Amino acid sequence: MSPVELLHFQQQQALQVARQFLLQQATGLSSPSSNEGKQPAVQVPVSVAMMSPQMITPQQMQQILSPPQLQALLQQQQAIMLQQLQEYYKKQQEQLHLQLLTQQQAGKQQPKEPLGNKQLAFQQQLLQMQQLQQQHLLNLQRQGLVSLPPGQGTVPLQTLPQAVCPSDLQQLWKEVTAAQPVEDSIKQEGLDLTTNTSNSTSFSAAKVSPPISHHPLPNGQSTMHTPRRDSSSHEETPGSHPLYGHGECKWPGCETLCEDLGQFVKHLNTEHALDDRSTAQCRVQMQVVQQLEIQLAKESERLQAMMAHLHMRPSEPKPFSQPVSLNLVSSATLSKSTSDTFPDGLPHPPTSATAPITPLRQGPSVISSSTLHNVGPIRRRNSEKFCTPISSELAQNHEFYKNADVRPPFTYASLIRQAILETPDRQLTLNEIYNWFTRMFAYFRRNTATWKNAVRHNLSLHKCFVRVENVKGAVWTVDEHEYQKRRPPKMTGSPTLVKNMISGLSYGALNASYQAALAESSFPLLNSPTMINTSSASAMLHVGHDDVSSTVEQVNSNGSNSPRLSPQQYSHPVHVKEEPAEAEDDSRPVSLMATTNQNVTIPDDRDLEEELPVEDLS
DNA sequence: AGCAACCTAAACAGAG
DNA sequence: ACTCTGTTTAGGTTGC
Numbered sequence: 001m002s003p004v005e006l007l008h009f010q011q012q013q014a015l016q017v018a019r020q021f022l023l024q025q026a027t028g029l030s031s032p033s034s035n036e037g038k039q040p041a042v043q044v045p046v047s048v049a050m051m052s053p054q055m056i057t058p059q060q061m062q063q064i065l066s067p068p069q070l071q072a073l074l075q076q077q078q079a080i081m082l083q084q085l086q087e088y089y090k091k092q093q094e095q096l097h098l099q100l101l102t103q104q105q106a107g108k109q110q111p112k113e114p115l116g117n118k119q120l121a122f123q124q125q126l127l128q129m130q131q132l133q134q135q136h137l138l139n140l141q142r143q144g145l146v147s148l149p150p151g152q153g154t155v156p157l158q159t160l161p162q163a164v165c166p167s168d169l170q171q172l173w174k175e176v177t178a179a180q181p182v183e184d185s186i187k188q189e190g191l192d193l194t195t196n197t198s199n200s201t202s203f204s205a206a207k208v209s210p211p212i213s214h215h216p217l218p219n220g221q222s223t224m225h226t227p228r229r230d231s232s233s234h235e236e237t238p239g240s241h242p243l244y245g246h247g248e249c250k251w252p253g254c255e256t257l258c259e260d261l262g263q264f265v266k267h268l269n270t271e272h273a274l275d276d277r278s279t280a281q282c283r284v285q286m287q288v289v290q291q292l293e294i295q296l297a298k299e300s301e302r303l304q305a306m307m308a309h310l311h312m313r314p315s316e317p318k319p320f321s322q323p324v325s326l327n328l329v330s331s332a333t334l335s336k337s338t339s340d341t342f343p344d345g346l347p348h349p350p351t352s353a354t355a356p357i358t359p360l361r362q363g364p365s366v367i368s369s370s371t372l373h374n375v376g377p378i379r380r381r382n383s384e385k386f387c388t389p390i391s392s393e394l395a396q397n398h399e400f401y402k403n404a405d406v407r408p409p410f411t412y413a414s415l416i417r418q419a420i421l422e423t424p425d426r427q428l429t430l431n432e433i434y435n436w437f438t439r440m441f442a443y444f445r446r447n448t449a450t451w452k453n454a455v456r457h458n459l460s461l462h463k464c465f466v467r468v469e470n471v472k473g474a475v476w477t478v479d480e481h482e483y484q485k486r487r488p489p490k491m492t493g494s495p496t497l498v499k500n501m502i503s504g505l506s507y508g509a510l511n512a513s514y515q516a517a518l519a520e521s522s523f524p525l526l527n528s529p530t531m532i533n534t535s536s537a538s539a540m541l542h543v544g545h546d547d548v549s550s551t552v553e554q555v556n557s558n559g560s561n562s563p564r565l566s567p568q569q570y571s572h573p574v575h576v577k578e579e580p581a582e583a584e585d586d587s588r589p590v591s592l593m594a595t596t597n598q599n600v601t602i603p604d605d606r607d608l609e610e611e612l613p614v615e616d617l618s
Numbered sequence: 619a620g621c622a623a624c625c626t627a628a629a630c631a632g633a634g
Numbered sequence: 635a636c637t638c639t640g641t642t643t644a645g646g647t648t649g650c
Contacts, residue, residue: 411624430639454625460641467640474639486623625647633639 243268390414407443412458416465420478427468427475430456462486
């Protein structure tokens with residue numbers, strides 16, 4: 001078995017166990033009745049009775065998980081991830097080699113098997129999985145439950161399993177309650193996983209592969225990438241704690257400096273005892289875990305589909321069009337309605353054969369993925385004056401924005417303009433603008449009151465948006481001249497700007513890259529010069545700089561290229577069409593989740609088949 | 619510090 | 635009365 005496959009296998013095992021465990025834990029937490037019974041086993045120091053009334057509001061979540069931070073961190077960590085992936089491969093290989101030497105059972109333990117082109121697929125999927133896990137880790141980190149040295153800025157891949165390792169979480173809970181951590185002894189024995197009886201069966205599968213078993217290395221470390229070992233491997237003290245890292249408490253929002261572990265434990269017991277706040281924070285974390293777990297399930301499912309596709313059935317339906325991070329709350333509902341067609345025209349059967357977990361739908365309180373990720377002001381939003389032309393970026397990351405609950409890094413004005421310019425007539429009613437937002441961005445399928453208000457506000461405020469009376473109402477057009485006027489002089493690449501651009505870009509870019517690598521032809525506009533690797537992010541960066549105002553429309557699909565190329569188009573934005581256009585979608589009230597892409601027609605040529613089964617979003 | 623751009627919230631009014 | 639649309643004001647953040 002190759003290192004790649006081995007790693008893959010390891011992760012699969014860990015993820016599967018993580019899924020089970022997290023679900024179990026989540027349900028145990030959210031279910032008052034089961035909580036009593038599960039508390040001893042899971043050792044959750046949380047009383048549901050105290051949790052329930054103490055809800056974390058979306059606003060609070062917003063403070064915890066502000067989108068810019070999310071994007072910046074993701075960008076940072078995704079870049080690091082790629083590097084770490086290679087390191088991890090190498091390390092795994094070395095460890096394997098070491099194992100073989102020490103045990104001299106290579107023949108039995110490592111059935112040599114030609115890789116073939118499976119490796120590429122596995123690597124790609126691994127990338128996804130790790131990206132997902134990175135996100136998971138990131139969420140955990142943001143919650144302060146996983147220490148990640150910010151200055152260090154490296155996220156060793158070994159920490160990926162950490163984010164999802166059941167034993168880690170369980171250990172975490174144990175240690176929150178117990179003043180005396182017990183992981184040291186476990187860690188020394190290198191038996192982290194196996195000591196967890198509740199998951200021993202699941203992990204027994206992981207132990208099938210000897211190299212990843214708990215066999216200790218000469219340095220005393222287990223080859224199994226266990227969280228405990230990992231945390232200790234790059235943290236200062238042997239007696240580490242999941243909530244303690246780099247001298248400070250990693251409890252969400254705490255960051256209290258503690259000189260040593262003892263002091264930290266004392267601090268933990270005093271400051272983070274069982275109270276409303278702590279329970280609420282635990283609840284938040286639980287929601288995070290649930291969200292990620294659902295996403296994890298989807299990614300795992302995607303992996304299976306990929307494997308099936310590559311190994312036997314070339315035309316295997318691709319389930320990955322399902323929203324990834326978006327709509328997690330309603331994912332289960334979504335899954336039953338995902339019979340849409342793909343942009344590529346392939347039928348898209350229901351994808352939830354593996355039954356995505358639906359814990360969130362059961363709970364009375366739901367912290368949506370948007371609250372987890374993206375609600376909240378994004379200041380460093382890129383209008384195209386700073387960044388890649390919006391249409392270009394949208395084209396390249398269309399699928400990403402469409403499916404992922406990520407706030408687009410553009411200003412409202414830019415988005416509105418883009419929406420208008422995408423139409424053949426260069427005009428849209430307000431409702432059509434709304435629809436464009438919801439159609440194009442998963443993010444705008446939530447919090448409609450807020451962003452719709454902002455849209456109206458922008459329409460009224462900016463002179464570049466011209467309201468034109470129509471027979472049956474009014475449409476909005478773009479005075480491109482005004483729009484260009486309001487744009488400041490071309491920016492030079494200041495470090496800050498570059499940084500902002502990176503943060504604004506890379507998240508989508510990287511996601512788009514991996515999506516593109518997988519979905520390739522699912523979106524025509526993604527085919528062309530899209531970014532397939534991280535370097536393309538910098539390429540986009542250049543585009544952003546060089547092409548500051550030669551924006552857009554290079555990719556604008558309706559063929560009518562840049563308005564800048566045809567001044568009359570924006571100077572006199574259009575003839576007002578007689579009919580308010582697209583009765584099929586704007587006649588429908590745009591209620592909260594009305595977004596309903598299923599019957600929204602795309603005004604332009606883009607092959608934007610609706611793949612968002614959001615009929616049950618409300 | 620000042621400014622510009624941006625975002626969010628909210629109040630308000632008119633039309634349907 | 636209600637919703638949608640559109641305008642306006644206010645207060646806040648962010649980056650230059």
